Amino acid sequence: MTDFPRTNWSKSYSYQFRNCIRPTSIDELGAAVRAANKIKALGSGHSFNAIADGDVAVVLNGIPLAPAIEDDGRRVAIAGHATYGDLARFLQEHGLAVHNLASLPHISIAGAIATATHGSGNRNGNLATAVCGLEFVTGNGEVVRVERTDPDFEGMVVHLGALGVVTRVTLAVQPAFQIRQNVYEGLSWTTLFENFDEICAAGYSVSVFTGWGDEAGQVWVKAMAGEDVQAIRGTTPATVKRHPIIGLDPVNATDQLGEPGLWSDRLSHFRMGFMPSSGEEIQSEFHVPRRHATAALEVLVAIRRDFSHLILAGEFRTVAADRLWMSPQYQRDTLSIHFTWRREAAAVDQAVARIEAALAPFEALPHWGKVFSERNLSEHYPMAPAFKKLRDRMDPEGKFRNEWLDRIVG
Numbered sequence: 001m002t003d004f005p006r007t008n009w010s011k012s013y014s015y016q017f018r019n020c021i022r023p024t025s026i027d028e029l030g031a032a033v034r035a036a037n038k039i040k041a042l043g044s045g046h047s048f049n050a051i052a053d054g055d056v057a058v059v060l061n062g063i064p065l066a067p068a069i070e071d072d073g074r075r076v077a078i079a080g081h082a083t084y085g086d087l088a089r090f091l092q093e094h095g096l097a098v099h100n101l102a103s104l105p106h107i108s109i110a111g112a113i114a115t116a117t118h119g120s121g122n123r124n125g126n127l128a129t130a131v132c133g134l135e136f137v138t139g140n141g142e143v144v145r146v147e148r149t150d151p152d153f154e155g156m157v158v159h160l161g162a163l164g165v166v167t168r169v170t171l172a173v174q175p176a177f178q179i180r181q182n183v184y185e186g187l188s189w190t191t192l193f194e195n196f197d198e199i200c201a202a203g204y205s206v207s208v209f210t211g212w213g214d215e216a217g218q219v220w221v222k223a224m225a226g227e228d229v230q231a232i233r234g235t236t237p238a239t240v241k242r243h244p245i246i247g248l249d250p251v252n253a254t255d256q257l258g259e260p261g262l263w264s265d266r267l268s269h270f271r272m273g274f275m276p277s278s279g280e281e282i283q284s285e286f287h288v289p290r291r292h293a294t295a296a297l298e299v300l301v302a303i304r305r306d307f308s309h310l311i312l313a314g315e316f317r318t319v320a321a322d323r324l325w326m327s328p329q330y331q332r333d334t335l336s337i338h339f340t341w342r343r344e345a346a347a348v349d350q351a352v353a354r355i356e357a358a359l360a361p362f363e364a365l366p367h368w369g370k371v372f373s374e375r376n377l378s379e380h381y382p383m384a385p386a387f388k389k390l391r392d393r394m395d396p397e398g399k400f401r402n403e404w405l406d407r408i409v410g
């Protein structure tokens with residue numbers, strides 16, 4: 001098979017795959033895993049580093065999504081390679097919702113939970129926190145199903161692609177809800193620092209978008225339809241629709257101006273069926289404990305001229321603590337400081353090193369799927385030793401390991 005993925009979504013990383021298999025059933029997948037020495041499931045290819053790279057790529061699109069409602073409408077099961085857009089379409093038909101979405105719905109569920117992908121909201125955990133059941137094909141080709149009550153479940157959800165092929169995911173769902181989105185402009189750095197907690201609490205999900213210039217930028221507030229939203233002090237409500245990157249055409253952005261809409265049409269910043277931007281970008285993100293939020297931002301603002309020329313957009317979001325072993329939110333609420341960079345790899349690497357040095361006093365942890373200075377991060381994850389034992393049990397021959405995982409997790 002020669003038709004296989006060569007690069008990630010943004011073309012900022014070239015995969016080294018030498019072959020690709022496209023199973024159409026779980027039995028075929030099991031046989032392929034048994035026969036392989038090294039094998040790697042690929043999701044939607046939206047990560048920016050080598051986490052998904054390997055010898056043989058497994059692309060799961062040939063396996064039916066087979067979404068199904070379980071437990072009287074409290075859970076939904078679907079194939080791991082389904083995107084959040086696929087999931088949303090099914091949930092809409094049944095009047096159901098998941099608690100949150102990332103900035104765009106094109107990302108696969110198995111790939112998103114692998115890296116603890118998140119949206120925003122003081123009380124919203126990352127997307128992996130909605131997982132209540134998983135089905136894996138493990139290193140010996142066996143099918144393993146786990147539930148929240150199983151020991152080690154909390155180690156399996158943020159799986160880093162290291163534990164097997166995720167063939168099915170069960171997610172907690174709730175009745176569908178409506179969201180109103182409003183953008184507030186003209187936020188100064190001083191206003192942000194002085195009112196940080198108030199701003200982050202302004203709605204169900206809040207994002208601050210910044211170009212790292214002289215002013216902080218825009219606040220995007222996604223509020224529950226019935227929620228009382230206070231105007232953001234020192235800002236002006238936008239009177240036209242905005243794109244997160246100031247000056248870009250907002251046609252691809254989800255609707256704003258307070259128009260109520262379904263959760264799935266508002267919680268992402270970008271609409272399904274549209275490409276969010278040109279894609280010529282690199283991303284990095286650092287999660288700092290919430291208690292360090294303003295101190296960490298102040299330090300970055302002070303050095304912003306060292307990296308702002310490379311910025312397409314910056315975003316600050318809050319994410320609630322969880323108990324998932326390899327989650328950067330493990331037992332800590334975080335502020336997640338995101339950078340969308342111009343696709344200039346060498347210059348971005350330097351900027352990232354500068355930012356990491358500045359954030360070092362604040363217990364910053366990088367997003368697993370984005371660009372950071374690669375080093376062993378195990379010491380920052382108290383449950384990493386248990387995760388490695390779990391990995392060795394589920395993948396005794398190291399079929400799902402790659403050089404990136406060996407470097408980062410050990």
Ligand SMILES: Cc1cc2nc3c(=O)[nH]c(=O)nc-3n(C[C@H](O)[C@H](O)[C@H](O)COP(=O)(O)OP(=O)(O)OC[C@H]3O[C@@H](n4cnc5c(N)ncnc54)[C@H](O)[C@@H]3O)c2cc1C
Nearest residue numbers: 043044045046047102103108110111114117118161166369
């Ligand atoms: C435009 C854009 C916007 C983004 N927005 C956000 C955001 O809002 N919030 C955020 O936190 N992150 C965001 N990200 C990062 C993205 O969510 C993560 O990189 C995520 O892991 C990508 O999922 P994927 O399906 O593309 O995974 P891939 O990049 O394909 O793979 C990631 C890892 O998951 C593994 N994997 C994938 N599928 C399976 C499977 N079925 N079984 C086992 N392992 C599997 C791979 O082997 C690899 O280890 C964004 C990225 C882009 C490009």
